[in-house]
Amino acid sequence: MFSRALRGxxxxxxxxxxxxxxxxxxxxxxAGALLLVENAGAMVRRWGAPVRMTVYLADGASGSGVExxxxxxxxxxxxxxxxxxxxxxxxxxxxxxxxxxxxxxxxLFPATIELRLVPAAMTPSRLGAxxxxxxxxxxxTGVETYRGFTDRLxxxxxxxxxxxxxxxxxxxxxxxxxxxxTVRMSLQSRGREIEVLRLVGASPGYVRAPFLLEGxxxxxxxxxxxxxxxxxxxxxxxxxxxxxxxxxxGVRPVFLSxxxxxxxxxxxxxxxxxxxxxALQRGLNGAPT
Numbered sequence: 001m002f003s004r005a006l007r008g009x010x011x012x013x014x015x016x017x018x019x020x021x022x023x024x025x026x027x028x029x030x031a032g033a034l035l036l037v038e039n040a041g042a043m044v045r046r047w048g049a050p051v052r053m054t055v056y057l058a059d060g061a062s063g064s065g066v067e068x069x070x071x072x073x074x075x076x077x078x079x080x081x082x083x084x085x086x087x088x089x090x091x092x093x094x095x096x097x098x099x100x101x102x103x104x105x106x107x108l109f110p111a112t113i114e115l116r117l118v119p120a121a122m123t124p125s126r127l128g129a130x131x132x133x134x135x136x137x138x139x140x141t142g143v144e145t146y147r148g149f150t151d152r153l154x155x156x157x158x159x160x161x162x163x164x165x166x167x168x169x170x171x172x173x174x175x176x177x178x179x180x181x182t183v184r185m186s187l188q189s190r191g192r193e194i195e196v197l198r199l200v201g202a203s204p205g206y207v208r209a210p211f212l213l214e215g216x217x218x219x220x221x222x223x224x225x226x227x228x229x230x231x232x233x234x235x236x237x238x239x240x241x242x243x244x245x246x247x248x249x250g251v252r253p254v255f256l257s258x259x260x261x262x263x264x265x266x267x268x269x270x271x272x273x274x275x276x277x278x279a280l281q282r283g284l285n286g287a288p289t
Contacts, residue, residue, distance in 0.1 A: 012186060016218065019182040023175050023222025023268070024229065030171040031230050031256065031264055033164040038260075039253050040157050053115040053127075055134055056142040061111055069139060070113050078130050081116045172271060175222070179215045179275030186214060187279065212276050219272025223265045231255065 055073065057066065066084055074082035085093075090109040117127070124147065131143045187194070197207050238253050256264075 012189060015182060015185060019178050019218055020221045020225060022178045023218060023272075024225035026171045026174045026178075027223050027226035027264060027268060028229055030164075030168050031226050033167050034260060035230065035234065035256055037157070037160050037164050038256065040160055042254065051117045051119045052146060053117060053131065053134070054144040054146075055113040055115060055140055056144070057111040057113065058139045058141050061139045065139060066111070066113075069137060072137070073113060073115060073134065076130065076133075078117055078126065079115050080118045083114045083116075085112045085114055087111050175219065175268070175271050176275045176278070179218050179272045180279045182218060183211050183215050183276040183279040184282070186211065208277075208280050211280055212273050215272040215274075215276025215279075216269040217272070219268035219270070219275075220265055222272075223268030227256070227261055227264060 057069075061069075070082050070084050073079055087106045087109040090112065091104065091106055117130075127145055127147070131145050134140060134143050194207060234253070234255055
């Protein structure tokens with residue numbers, strides 16, 4: 001059965017290779033979308049978690065009052081650490097590499113207390129409750145929770161997942177159609193072989209099995225080529241990313257997990273077999289098998 005399937009592939013090798021390349025291109029697009037969504041999710045989990053809060057202090061706040069406030073904030077169960085940033089420190093941080101900011105009057109920069117929150121203890125509702133409590137403290141003029149930024153990140157990720165879902169649907173239809181048409185052409189070119197098998201009493205399963213395997217091979221080989229090509233592009237990109245933005249952003253792109261790769265290979269084979277079955281249903285319909 002395997003030898004008959006491989007012989008059928010060799011008989012129309014050019015068509016088969018073209019089909020594999022088409023399937024690989026379609027699955028490459030889908031796998032690339034999955035890779036982008038997976039890494040975007042990791043970035044949202046890192047940057048979008050409510051783990052930071054900036055507390056703005058009133059003008060002139062300094063000395064023991066600021067230290068007492070910082071200690072009180074650090075003692076909150078939701079706070080991991082609290083750091084006082086003076087106006088001079090803020091100017092030095094923001095003005096690094098910018099002469100205009102570095103020479104600006106120090107009074108233009110607010111004094112703040114930067115809070116790092118406990119990620120495991122924070123939810124959007126709890127973050128809002130903590131911010132409300134902090135706003136009522138003496139010398140506090142405002143609190144920034146960065147919720148707008150995190151909400152935009154999550155909205156972008158949701159949109160990306162929806163787009164990836166539509167792309168996956170289109171890819172599945174494309175792979176199904178390519179494999180189905182390829183197997184149908186293979187049926188036409190091997191019509192004499194099929195008639196001989198019927199005349200000698202071959203069972204329907206014996207006639208159909210090599211074509212089902214042929215379709216599965218097309219799907220698996222296309223998925224394997226797609227994953228290999230994506231891996232070459234990804235690891236080349238990651239090397240460049242690590243040398244430039246990786247250290248600055250504190251993130252490192254990750255490749256598709258082993259389970260996702262296995263799912264692509266298995267799904268490609270299953271989809272190829274389904275496309276082959278559809279071609280067999282139409283190509284052998286009405287003929288005695």
